[in-house]
Amino acid sequence: MKRRKSSSTPARLGIYAFLAGAALFFLLPLYVMLVTSLKPMDEIRLGHIFALPLQITLEPWRDAWSGACTGVACEGIRGGFWNSVAIAVPATILPIVLGALNGYALSFWRPRGANILFAILMAGAFIPVQVMMFPLVRVLGALGLFGSLPGIVLVHLIFSMPVLTLLFRNYYAALPQELFQAARIDGGGFLRIFVQLMLPMSLPIIVVAAIMQVTGVWNDYILGLVFAGRDNLPMTVQLNNVINTTTGTRLYNVNMAATILTSLVPLAIYFISGRWFVRGIAAGAVKG
Amino acid sequence: MRIRHPIRKAVPFAALLPLALTVVVGYLGTVLWSLKVSLSNSRSFPSDTFVGLAQYARLFENERWLLSLHNLALYGILFIAACMVIGFLLAVLIDQNVSGEGVLRTVFLYPYAMSFVATGLVWQWMLTPGSGIESALHAFGFPDARLDWIVDQDKVMYTIVIATVWQASGLVMALMLAGLRGIDDEIWKAARLDGIPAWRVYLSIVLPMLGPTIATVFLLLSSAVVKLFDAVVAMTQGGPGTASEVPAKFIMDHLFGRANIALASAGAVMLLVPVLALLAPYAYARSRKGRA
Numbered sequence: 001m002k003r004r005k006s007s008s009t010p011a012r013l014g015i016y017a018f019l020a021g022a023a024l025f026f027l028l029p030l031y032v033m034l035v036t037s038l039k040p041m042d043e044i045r046l047g048h049i050f051a052l053p054l055q056i057t058l059e060p061w062r063d064a065w066s067g068a069c070t071g072v073a074c075e076g077i078r079g080g081f082w083n084s085v086a087i088a089v090p091a092t093i094l095p096i097v098l099g100a101l102n103g104y105a106l107s108f109w110r111p112r113g114a115n116i117l118f119a120i121l122m123a124g125a126f127i128p129v130q131v132m133m134f135p136l137v138r139v140l141g142a143l144g145l146f147g148s149l150p151g152i153v154l155v156h157l158i159f160s161m162p163v164l165t166l167l168f169r170n171y172y173a174a175l176p177q178e179l180f181q182a183a184r185i186d187g188g189g190f191l192r193i194f195v196q197l198m199l200p201m202s203l204p205i206i207v208v209a210a211i212m213q214v215t216g217v218w219n220d221y222i223l224g225l226v227f228a229g230r231d232n233l234p235m236t237v238q239l240n241n242v243i244n245t246t247t248g249t250r251l252y253n254v255n256m257a258a259t260i261l262t263s264l265v266p267l268a269i270y271f272i273s274g275r276w277f278v279r280g281i282a283a284g285a286v287k288g
Numbered sequence: 289m290r291i292r293h294p295i296r297k298a299v300p301f302a303a304l305l306p307l308a309l310t311v312v313v314g315y316l317g318t319v320l321w322s323l324k325v326s327l328s329n330s331r332s333f334p335s336d337t338f339v340g341l342a343q344y345a346r347l348f349e350n351e352r353w354l355l356s357l358h359n360l361a362l363y364g365i366l367f368i369a370a371c372m373v374i375g376f377l378l379a380v381l382i383d384q385n386v387s388g389e390g391v392l393r394t395v396f397l398y399p400y401a402m403s404f405v406a407t408g409l410v411w412q413w414m415l416t417p418g419s420g421i422e423s424a425l426h427a428f429g430f431p432d433a434r435l436d437w438i439v440d441q442d443k444v445m446y447t448i449v450i451a452t453v454w455q456a457s458g459l460v461m462a463l464m465l466a467g468l469r470g471i472d473d474e475i476w477k478a479a480r481l482d483g484i485p486a487w488r489v490y491l492s493i494v495l496p497m498l499g500p501t502i503a504t505v506f507l508l509l510s511s512a513v514v515k516l517f518d519a520v521v522a523m524t525q526g527g528p529g530t531a532s533e534v535p536a537k538f539i540m541d542h543l544f545g546r547a548n549i550a551l552a553s554a555g556a557v558m559l560l561v562p563v564l565a566l567l568a569p570y571a572y573a574r575s576r577k578g579r580a
Contacts, residue, residue, distance in 0.1 A: 012384075015381050015384055018377075018381060019381055019382070019392055022374075022396070023392060023395045025454075026395050026396055026398070026454065026458070027395060028414075029399070029407075029410045029454065030398075032410065032413070032414055036413065044419065047423075047427070048424040048427035049414065049419065049421060049423050049424050051424075051427075098306055098307075101306075102304065102306075102307045105300050105304050109300035109303075111300045111304060114304055114307075117307055117308055117311045118307075120311050120315060120316065121310070121315070123567055123571075124311070126507075126511045126514075126567060127315065127560065127563060128515045128536060128559050129515070130535075130539040130540065130552075130555075130559060131318070131319055131556040131559060132314070132322065133539075133556070134321075134325060134543055134549055134552070134556075135317065135318035135322055136314075136318055138321075138334075139313070139318070157310075158314040161307065161310050165307065190300055215401060218403070219404070219405075220403075221403060221517075221522075222518060226544075236403050236405045236518075239405060239406070239409070240405050240409070240522055243409055243522075244521075244525060252419070255409065256410070259406050259409050259410060262403070262405070262406055263406045266401045266403070267401055269401070270397075270398055271394070277397075278393075278397070278462055281400075281459060282466055
């Protein structure tokens with residue numbers, strides 16, 4: 001299967017040495033996070049950052065989850081975890097349903113003018129959110145949605161529409177057109193073909209889209225910061241508040257435990273989904 | 289047929305209504321609105337008084353804004369160059385039929401699954417003078433070693449480059465590797481027959497063939513550069529002083545903290561310039577391809 005035989009041994013050794021070195025560099029922050037989160041503060045002050053913990057403690061993890069302070073409140077980041085869940089579930093399901101509907105309509109029905117809308121939508125994917133920030137705040141305010149759960153879900157819907165529409169449009173474009181024609185001849189209408197024929201065939205791309213969307217929404221910071229409102233702040237925003245807005249001594253072990261906890265959901269998705277994750281990146285990256 | 293024809297024809301249009309609303313209100317409308325605000329003298333509240341380009345003139349007299357542009361340019365060049373070189377190198381080496389490919393790919397790409405906030409916070413901790421990596425250098429027998437870039441006004445941008453390159457170069461590796469795997473085996477056979485060394489094939493034949501992949505990667509990385517915000521907030525909050533200020537953060541601060549929405553909008557509109565400059569050649573290439 002492979003084109004080149006392994007060349008001289010020293011060259012192979014060099015390749016492996018370089019790759020191993022690179023792998024160590026990439027793993028270092030994960031290692032540092034983990035060992036720091038398991039040390040008591042005394043050990044962090046006396047020892048060095050790469051040292052293994054002499055005495056493993058889970059106290060920082062408990063503090064990070066339910067005791068760390070942001071300003072006057074000391075409730076940890078568990079509230080942020082549940083807020084992120086409450087945001088991520090609807091902000092994954094709704095955009096995927098709409099993205100699939102858009103992709104289906106664009107690929108098979110091709111209403112007049114739809115391609116222009118699609119082109120603008122694609123360009124929109126590159127616009128920094130700051131350009132739309134103030135008007136969106138005003139529009140959501142006028143709708144009474146600013147600083148609410150439906151508001152932040154709507155904002156995620158708007159900002160994820162380009163990539164999700166693209167994903168489904170490309171997926172449907174690769175399906176044979178005859179399939180659709182046959183369904184039309186059998187008298188299938190717009191919605192019936194979508195629900196009974198297309199959606200069941202879309203399972204692989206739905207999985208890819210869900211992986212991308214959950215990860216993206218979970219890792220979002222700026223939209224949650226502005227639009228979610230005080231009662232719905234996602235985990236990333238609370239994490240940053242815990243670490244960067246506390247006064248007094250920094251509890252590095254608690255901070256690192258909180259950072260791992262915040263990254264746990266996307267990392268778990270990444271390690272479990274493996275190739276699917278990469279497929280999502282590739283499908284989303286290869287535009288048009 | 290149960291539904292009469294005109295209605296049936298209208299259904300696809302109705303289904304695309306959310307898309308149309310998003311494009312017209314969510315994207316076009318908000319951008320035009322920002323443009324309008326940037327031409328007014330609004331401060332805390334929007335005002336309709338038209339002041340022409342006065343806000344833009346003020347913007348380019350604002351030292352913080354000029355500094356943020358300078359930082360963004362420096363960051364952009366270093367970040368894109370480093371991601372490209374590291375990503376390409378890793379992809380080429382992984383493509384040498386190495387064992388453990390799956391593990392290596394997983395290791396190089398996992399940072400991409402983390403948020404910029406988490407990335408920024410870990411690197412902030414590792415680069416903290418006195419207790420981060422510096423403490424390890426001291427313990428390993430370099431008592432004079434200093435690693436205080438994150439509190440050094442002249443070097444703080446480099447720390448943001450390091451953290452974000454760590455996060456994004458795995459993505460470049462994954463895309464480049466996919467590109468390498470798409471190259472025809474015949475090319476390698478022909479090159480070997482002619483006795484051309486592998487590095488030469490990579491530089492002179494494979495790299496040009498990866499053109500479309502490289503263009504995609506460049507577009508992705510540059511749009512990430514323009515949007516740079518989370519990592520800076522998490523790592524340095526723009527400090528020390530204003531030394532790691534970036535445009536996206538300048539805009540946010542003036543929108544919400546400093547209540548100067550007209551100046552912020554002028555800055556936001558200026559952010560559109562690099563975006564359009566990036567998209568224009570891409571759109572041009574596509575329209576030419578479409579005609580051919």
